[in-house]
Amino acid sequence: MGSQSTVKTVFLLALMGGWLIVGASLMYLFPLLADLLVSSERTHVWMQTLSRSGYNPMLAVVAGGITLIITVIGNIIWHQRSEGKI
Numbered sequence: 001m002g003s004q005s006t007v008k009t010v011f012l013l014a015l016m017g018g019w020l021i022v023g024a025s026l027m028y029l030f031p032l033l034a035d036l037l038v039s040s041e042r043t044h045v046w047m048q049t050l051s052r053s054g055y056n057p058m059l060a061v062v063a064g065g066i067t068l069i070i071t072v073i074g075n076i077i078w079h080q081r082s083e084g085k086i
Helices: 006-037 041-052 057-083
Strands: none
Touching: 006 041, 006 057
C-alpha cells in the first residue's frame, strides 16, 4: 500500500463529514418533500404532527445548502492545487 500525506487524510475526513451533514439534511427534508410530491391526507397529518413538535425544514435547507457549497468548493480547490486536475 502507498503512503498518504496527513493533509490529504485530514481533507478526506473533513470531506466525508461534509457529505454526512448533507445526507442528514436530505433525510431531515424527507417529510416535507413527501408532502409536496405526494400531497395526501397522510402526509398532511404527518407534517402537522411534526410541526407541533418543532419540525423546521429550513434548518436542513440552510445547513445542508451551506455545507454542500463548502464541500464542493473545497473539493474543487483540492483538485486544482493538489491533483492538478478538475
